[in-house]
Amino acid sequence: MMNKGLLIVVSGPSGAGKGTICKQLLKVEPDVMLSVSATTRGPRVGEVEGANYYFLSKDEFEALIAKDEFLEYANVYGNYYGTPKKYVQEKTLQGKNVLLEIDIQGALQIKEKYPQGVFIFILPPSMKELRHRIITRGTETEAAIEQRFKCAFEEINYVRKYDYCVINDDVDTAVDKVKAIIKAEQCKITEDIDSIISRFKEEI
Amino acid sequence: MMNKGLLIVVSGPSGAGKGTICKQLLKVEPDVMLSVSATTRGPRVGEVEGANYYFLSKDEFEALIAKDEFLEYANVYGNYYGTPKKYVQEKTLQGKNVLLEIDIQGALQIKEKYPQGVFIFILPPSMKELRHRIITRGTETEAAIEQRFKCAFEEINYVRKYDYCVINDDVDTAVDKVKAIIKAEQCKITEDIDSIISRFKEEI
Numbered sequence: 001m002m003n004k005g006l007l008i009v010v011s012g013p014s015g016a017g018k019g020t021i022c023k024q025l026l027k028v029e030p031d032v033m034l035s036v037s038a039t040t041r042g043p044r045v046g047e048v049e050g051a052n053y054y055f056l057s058k059d060e061f062e063a064l065i066a067k068d069e070f071l072e073y074a075n076v077y078g079n080y081y082g083t084p085k086k087y088v089q090e091k092t093l094q095g096k097n098v099l100l101e102i103d104i105q106g107a108l109q110i111k112e113k114y115p116q117g118v119f120i121f122i123l124p125p126s127m128k129e130l131r132h133r134i135i136t137r138g139t140e141t142e143a144a145i146e147q148r149f150k151c152a153f154e155e156i157n158y159v160r161k162y163d164y165c166v167i168n169d170d171v172d173t174a175v176d177k178v179k180a181i182i183k184a185e186q187c188k189i190t191e192d193i194d195s196i197i198s199r200f201k202e203e204i
Numbered sequence: 205m206m207n208k209g210l211l212i213v214v215s216g217p218s219g220a221g222k223g224t225i226c227k228q229l230l231k232v233e234p235d236v237m238l239s240v241s242a243t244t245r246g247p248r249v250g251e252v253e254g255a256n257y258y259f260l261s262k263d264e265f266e267a268l269i270a271k272d273e274f275l276e277y278a279n280v281y282g283n284y285y286g287t288p289k290k291y292v293q294e295k296t297l298q299g300k301n302v303l304l305e306i307d308i309q310g311a312l313q314i315k316e317k318y319p320q321g322v323f324i325f326i327l328p329p330s331m332k333e334l335r336h337r338i339i340t341r342g343t344e345t346e347a348a349i350e351q352r353f354k355c356a357f358e359e360i361n362y363v364r365k366y367d368y369c370v371i372n373d374d375v376d377t378a379v380d381k382v383k384a385i386i387k388a389e390q391c392k393i394t395e396d397i398d399s400i401i402s403r404f405k406e407e408i
Contacts, residue, residue, distance in 0.1 A: 121393075123400070126404070126407060128407060153404070153405075156404055159393065159401065163392065163393060164391040164392055165391055165397065166391055176387070177387060177391050179384070180383070180388045181387075181388040183380070183381060183388070184368065184388035187368040187369055187370055187381050187385060188367065188368055188369075189369050193363055200357070201357075
């Protein structure tokens with residue numbers, strides 16, 4: 001406990017508000033840093049290597065996949081995106097808490113490879129509110145909205161695979177809960193407790 | 205999650221400061237109530253049945269022991285003290301969080317009977333500080349102080365049996381951590397999650 005940082009995975013259906021919660025959390029919690037992903041898409045204007053993304057060639061990315069160097073990855077419209085294992089390991093060893101906002105498929109991949117992560121599922125306050133958020137979000141067709149809504153509804157079943165569930169009816173309340181989860185997880189008894197007991201014993 | 209209250213067990217060696225933390229927590233957290241114990245000792249002036257203690261006869265107490273109605277009990281200088289299972293069950297079913305400050309032996313008894321409790325171990329910042337606190341606490345002989353200190357030192361090994369560990373170097377910081385643990389535990393995914401999923405499904 002206390003020495004090593006945490007990997008905090010914030011996930012949930014689209015429209016639940018995970019993006020807003022993460023942005024707010026990063027503002028108020030200086031001890032939490034956003035995970036930097038790797039991608040094969042080219043940098044956009046203003047994007048900085050190592051800050052926004054690690055920009056890799058397709059060959060480089062696939063070599064890392066072969067070496068099992070990603071906690072998760074996906075191919076989206078021909079470009080790879082992934083979370084480098086090394087980055088998370090380095091930062092958490094330095095005592096930093098790494099935040100990752102990711103869809104449910106990605107979160108479940110991470111859970112297999114990094115079960116010691118803290119998995120938080122963001123739920124909308126109701127399905128009615130979720131539908132409202134999906135509708136007001138974009139200029140999609142009615143069929144696309146219906147499709148997205150159905151998908152979100154199915155995804156809610158995956159909440160059972162997570163450690164925590166935060167209902168996002170008010171962003172500040174939801175962020176407070178995520179902050180509390182991080183603080184509590186830092187007090188959890190893990191194998192690190194032995195080093196604390198040893199410290200007490202050495203004093204005598 | 206969210207519907208049922210928690211049993212919060214705050215424990216640790218004498219001198220760690222669990223009493224101070226609990227008193228402060230009860231002041232700032234209206235959703236947390238102190239557990240009411242049963243005892244066979246007579247009421248002192250001003251003590252109220254059901255508020256300070258449930259006052260029982262020895263026969264009544266032993267009948268409850270026989271029916272396995274205590275989460276834990278102990279005989280201290282000829283008087284019984286115990287935590288009634290029924291009290292904790294009723295309050296937590298009503299959604300109340302019940303706080304119990306107890307020594308390590310009692311906490312371990314509770315863990316066997318009520319593993320869904322939240323077990324928090326309070327540690328002093330150092331053994332030096334613990335010795336200082338034991339010395340300044342009372343008018344004990346040097347031998348008694350040494351005995352108490354040795355006992356506390358041995359008890360620290362039991363921290364592994366707990367869920368959380370809070371180092372009490374500053375009372376406010378320690379209370380904040382206990383508050384965060386309670387908030388986080390209320391977001392934990394438990395079997396109650398099914399009722400939340402059902403609520404979402406019924407909406408459709």
